[in-house]
Amino acid sequence: xxxxxxxxxxxxxxxxxxxxxxxxxxxxxxxxxxxxxxxxxxxxxxxxxxxxxxxxxxxxxxxxxxxxxxxxxxxxxxxxxxxxxxxxxxxxxxxxxxxxxxxxxxxxxxxxxxxxxxxxxxxxxxxxxxxxxxxxxxxxxxxxxxxxxxxxxxxxxxxxxxxxxxxxxxxxxxxxxxxxxxxxxxxxxxxxxxxxxxxxxxxxxxxxxxxxxxxxxxxxxxxxxxxxxxxxxxxxxxx
Amino acid sequence: xxxxxxxxxxxxxxxxxxxxxxxxxxxxxxxxxxxxxxxxxxxxxxxxxxxxxxxxxxxxxxxxxxxxxxxxxxxxxxxxxxxxxxxxxxxxxxxxxxxxxxxxxxxxxxxxxxxxxxxxxxxxxxxxxxxxxxxxxxxxxxxxxxxxxxxxxxxxxxxxxxxxxxxxxxxxxxxxxxxxxxxxxxxxxxxxxxxxxxxxxxxxxxxxxxxxxxxxxxxxxxxxxxxxxxxxxxxxxxx
DNA sequence: CCAAATAGTGCCAAAATGTGTCACCATTTG
DNA sequence: CAAATGGTGACACATTTTGGCACTATTTGG
Numbered sequence: 001x002x003x004x005x006x007x008x009x010x011x012x013x014x015x016x017x018x019x020x021x022x023x024x025x026x027x028x029x030x031x032x033x034x035x036x037x038x039x040x041x042x043x044x045x046x047x048x049x050x051x052x053x054x055x056x057x058x059x060x061x062x063x064x065x066x067x068x069x070x071x072x073x074x075x076x077x078x079x080x081x082x083x084x085x086x087x088x089x090x091x092x093x094x095x096x097x098x099x100x101x102x103x104x105x106x107x108x109x110x111x112x113x114x115x116x117x118x119x120x121x122x123x124x125x126x127x128x129x130x131x132x133x134x135x136x137x138x139x140x141x142x143x144x145x146x147x148x149x150x151x152x153x154x155x156x157x158x159x160x161x162x163x164x165x166x167x168x169x170x171x172x173x174x175x176x177x178x179x180x181x182x183x184x185x186x187x188x189x190x191x192x193x194x195x196x197x198x199x200x201x202x203x204x205x206x207x208x209x210x211x212x213x214x215x216x217x218x219x220x221x222x223x224x225x226x227x228x229x230x231x232x233x234x235x236x237x238x239x
Numbered sequence: 240x241x242x243x244x245x246x247x248x249x250x251x252x253x254x255x256x257x258x259x260x261x262x263x264x265x266x267x268x269x270x271x272x273x274x275x276x277x278x279x280x281x282x283x284x285x286x287x288x289x290x291x292x293x294x295x296x297x298x299x300x301x302x303x304x305x306x307x308x309x310x311x312x313x314x315x316x317x318x319x320x321x322x323x324x325x326x327x328x329x330x331x332x333x334x335x336x337x338x339x340x341x342x343x344x345x346x347x348x349x350x351x352x353x354x355x356x357x358x359x360x361x362x363x364x365x366x367x368x369x370x371x372x373x374x375x376x377x378x379x380x381x382x383x384x385x386x387x388x389x390x391x392x393x394x395x396x397x398x399x400x401x402x403x404x405x406x407x408x409x410x411x412x413x414x415x416x417x418x419x420x421x422x423x424x425x426x427x428x429x430x431x432x433x434x435x436x437x438x439x440x441x442x443x444x445x446x447x448x449x450x451x452x453x454x455x456x457x458x459x460x461x462x463x464x465x466x467x468x469x470x471x472x473x474x475x476x477x478x
Numbered sequence: 479c480c481a482a483a484t485a486g487t488g489c490c491a492a493a494a495t496g497t498g499t500c501a502c503c504a505t506t507t508g
Numbered sequence: 509c510a511a512a513t514g515g516t517g518a519c520a521c522a523t524t525t526t527g528g529c530a531c532t533a534t535t536t537g538g
Contacts, residue, residue, distance in 0.1 A: 033528090100316070
């Protein structure tokens with residue numbers, strides 16, 4: 001049995017039995033007393049809180065709150081999660097957000113350093129505001145899943161983004177803009193792009209975008225986006 | 240150099256160079272060709288997608304999308320994250336939500352089985368609705384961090400919850416109710432409790448609750464909460 | 479107070495696992 | 509065809525993990 005599996009078995013047994021002696025654990029996982037004690041020490045180093053009582057009637061107890069999950073996430077998944085929660089906490093007051101932040105900070109810490117830079121840069125393009133109550137939300141659609149990869153490439157690689165857009169009157173056009181910001185007016189999300197042909201900013205509702213595509217480009221420049229909306233809320237984690 | 244560090248070094252090198260031969264990697268990380276090949280095999284087992292071309296001009300290429308983070312999260316952190324995103328996706332259309340869901344599903348899969356049950360049960364108490372635009376949001380406060388642990392204990396352990404409540408007119412009272420649901424009318428969150436003294440449901444804005452405390456109790460019963468609001472959005476993951 | 483039950487530590491030899499070398503195979507490219 | 513590449517198997521050697529033992533410290537029941 002590998003070390004990892006044995007650790008898992010020890011944690012499972014402790015969780016099931018509530019309290020257990022070292023010898024009982026050793027029998028359970030088929031290892032020696034000495035090894036179990038070493039494992040307990042290792043688990044404590046990993047952050048598990050294991051309380052011990054010596055003497056008759058004593059034993060080990062695992063604090064269930066200290067249990068750790070070891071989810072493995074891909075980079076796009078991390079981006080999506082962080083953006084979701086960043087938007088959420090900006091859009092309204094979120095209960096339990098200290099804990100969510102702590103979780104996100106841990107996830108972020110596990111990312112490779114340059115990806116963190118990308119992430120910060122991407123989140124820096126998020127702007128949050130308040131939707132005016134007069135908006136018509138009846139035709140709100142689902143956003144296409146290709147959006148995030150295309151946006152990531154375009155925003156981080158300073159490329160144009162090209163997409164099909166269906167406007168409020170249902171007209172379908174193919175657009176190409178410099179991506180400058182993402183604007184959230186809950187529950188609506190907008191892409192703010194500079195349209196070089198028209199020489200001005202344009203807003204595009206993300207749920208009306210389809211077939212997005214990043215297009216390499218040499219003329220891209222960052223422009224100052226004239227917002228009255230609040231800026232990115234992702235400040236707590238920017239330590 | 241430990242195995243883990245060497246694996247990290249290999250991943251870093253592959254990411255930096257784009258493509259690299261086994262021999263170059265071996266030189267880089269100071270290990271033998273054989274060991275590097277074994278490491279590559281191990282990394283593939285871990286989920287890294289590493290493309291290889293044999294022959295002249297060949298080499299190894301790491302698919303950057305396949306990079307994994309190995310964040311370790313505690314159970315309360317997972318709860319907080321899942322609740323946040325569940326609320327978010329219900330409150331509005333969330334872009335990139337397929338990816339966020341995939342990430343959450345992975346996190347959930349890493350939780351111990353009984354914690355998943357608890358989580359489902361807890362999320363089942365979430366109700367989402369639309370806030371009427373007439374609400375006064377000016378005095379919205381921060382929710383206290385003790386909320387989640389107290390709620391978790393009370394909802395899952397079928398206990399009463401006791402707390403200080405400051406009502407709309409600023410009056411401070413100590414309340415004790417059977418927790419029945421959590422209602423989200425973005426950006427406001429409410430605790431819906433059955434007040435046994437008054438024999439009726441009461442809504443409490445979470446940002447007005449302080450010093451929450453779960454109180455063991457034998458008379459608790461689940462009641463049907465008469466909502467016109469939508470029910471829990473957390474259905475996609477309830478496979 | 480004593481004896482039994484418990485957690486915890488240091489040490490060392492034995493067992494298990496990881497590593498390097500070498501020979502070899504398969505595929506691709508100039 | 510020869511060179512450059514990824515990939516596998518076998519085996520000796522290096523490193524790490526494990527088990528056993530002796531020991532200490534603390535608690536509890538009698």
